[in-house]
Amino acid sequence: MRLTPFNVWARWMKRRLPTSLWGRSLLIIIIPVLIMQGAVTFVFFDxxxxxxxxxxxxxxxxxxxxxxxxxxxxxxxxxxxxxxxxxxxxxxxxxxxxxxxxxxxxxxxxxxxxxxxxxxxxxxxxxxxxxxxxxxxxxxxxxxxxxxxxxxxxxxxxxxxxxxxQAHIFVLWLMIATALLLAVAVIFIRNQVRSIERLAAAAEAFGRGEAVPRFKPNGAREVRAAAQAFLDMRERIQRHIDQRTAMLASVSHDLRTPLTRLRLELALAPPFKRAESMRQDMDEMEHMIDEYLAFARGEAGEPTQSVNIRNILEKAAEDARRAGAEVEVIAPDDLSIALRPMAFRRALNNLAGNAASHGEKVRLSARDLPSGGVEIIIEDDGPGIPDDMHEEAFRPFSRLDPSRSQNRKGVGLGMAIARDVARGHGGDITLGRSDLGGLKASIRLPAGKE
CATH class of the missing domain: 3.30.450.300 (Sensor histidine kinase RisS, periplasmic domain)
Known part of the structure; x- marks a missing residue:
């Protein structure tokens, strides 16, 4: 599109206009009132x-x-x-x-x-x-x-x-009436905008898995209708989550019962040539069941609480060291954030375990973000993943090139579970090239409320 002086001026104005509903509502009220007052004053004087x-x-x-x-x-x-x-x-x-x-x-x-x-x-x-x-x-x-x-x-x-x-008296009364009108309009608009802000905050909290028990519809009729629709949607989703959780618990029990019987029969059976191979198959099957259930469950019902980031990184580092990797932890001692501990620990263990299985050196670090929140970085010195396959790595059951995707005990759900948990906290995971030479996974989490 060819730039004209009008387009340049329109872009300049757009960059300087407020982006919030509160600011734009004020402009919608204040600008016409000021124009009207200026016109009335001009007509009066003229x-x-x-x-x-x-x-x-x-x-x-x-x-x-x-x-x-x-x-x-x-x-x-x-x-x-x-x-x-x-x-x-x-x-x-x-x-x-x-x-x-x-x-x-x-x-x-x-x-x-x-x-x-x-x-x-x-x-x-x-x-x-x-x-x-x-x-x-x-x-x-x-x-x-x-x-x-x-x-x-x-x-x-x-x-x-x-x-x-007496002209100044007329202008004075005009200014007083305008100020009163603006004050009433500002109070009214503020109340309406506050209702929308509460609805947005409740929706964002629900997206992070947090409960908002005191939220109730208020404001204008349309805002109350939207809030009521949100509450109905939240109830349906929560009911679906509860039903799925109950079903998964039953499936977990039904799957583990025959697996336990097989283990017992194998332990009581006389030694034979394929016993060790069968035991490894059952271990792999149990691990696969755990991954399937963790991916489907998502730990959505777990309450949030303030967690010290260094402590949770140290625990993930211990698991990575047991896999044979040399692990370094860099994080402030007082860095904390509100999250769901079990779900986030599972995501972090998946990323750290993945780094330890493909590299000899692993670095876990965390820092405060200038805009609020926390960034956690998991790095390794392994073969890494090509840039054009970063998104492919997050797809469920995805297996990449042989240098990195031979998930000997998994089914390709570790990265998908980690991203699902991060997004459930309102954040996300991105991949990049590490200074160590391998893969770098960056988890960015917003500052949540306890």
Missing amino acids: AHWQKVTSRLSEGLAGDVAWAAESYQDDPTPENLAIIMDRAQRNMQLSIAFQEARTLPEESSRGALGVVDRTLEAALKSRLDQPFWYDTTRYPAYVDIRVQEPDGVLRIIAPRERAVAT
Whole structure:
């Protein structure tokens, strides 16, 4: 796709927009409210405040022009006194004549300049004489001066005669109403998002095999419906797991009973040439039954608890040493994480045993992840597995090339069981090339809750 300026801008915006439902919900509420407030404020100032201010300024400019023209018609003290009296009584204007004075040279204007521009335009349209004005020196008044031949006519007018002074109250009430509206909307959206977050947390915990007994549907009708559907699904899955566990226990008993009888008959039988071979076959059959049942059972019903990673690595190292490998353990003494101990020990023993059976040196290490959680690495110096066959190694009953896949006592379920356990804890297993020259299996587990 050819990049256009619009596409570049869209990608830039997408990278900076919030990704959470909470953040996007806030934007959906805040942006329209701010646009509406800006539009209302603009319309108010353009259609009301400026228009009213313009009318007021024109009225004040007309009164100032009347005073200046009346004085020009009869520039005597008697006429000035009459003008001052009438302006005070009827127009709220305070007029004084400054004899032999000129207009000030300096000028002071307001920060926005809207009032100044409006008043200046009104005075220019009504006065022929030079004038000067100040809207900032006195907070409640406007100072206007008109140049006369023999001096300056100074006029002090109330500020409300030139500008609509109550506009800020409207804007203040508008801001207060907007803040209240946003507060109510934020509280409402937060409650709805919290319901979705609880549902997501419950689903994630159930995926790790953890129980969430206090979870109950709440929030909007659609969210409650989704939560109820999740609870129904969890019940059906749990019922299926319980039925499967009971069936596997029965199958295990039924399979082991004839196997035990065969062992007993073999032990009581007179020595013969094939006895040792038959005993090895029964050992292999028992190991195969254990692997089948472990793969099908998955230890899903086991509760989670905090486990010290170094301790569990040491136990796996002992089993690997019994297989004849030289094992090194590298892990902090205080590194712990919540997991299902029996299931995870089985997965770790499978990986460590697999490494010990194909290499002479095995290294078990663990470390904290910057994003939270733990990474456990099992390495060996064996022949390894080609990169394009890493995923094939995790398939149940999969056997790879002869250099690594001659699972003399198994049926190709060790790696599948290990990945199933890791994913059941919310993590995963990846394969790579070890620094020792062989295979490296990395288990990444998120920080779970006890």
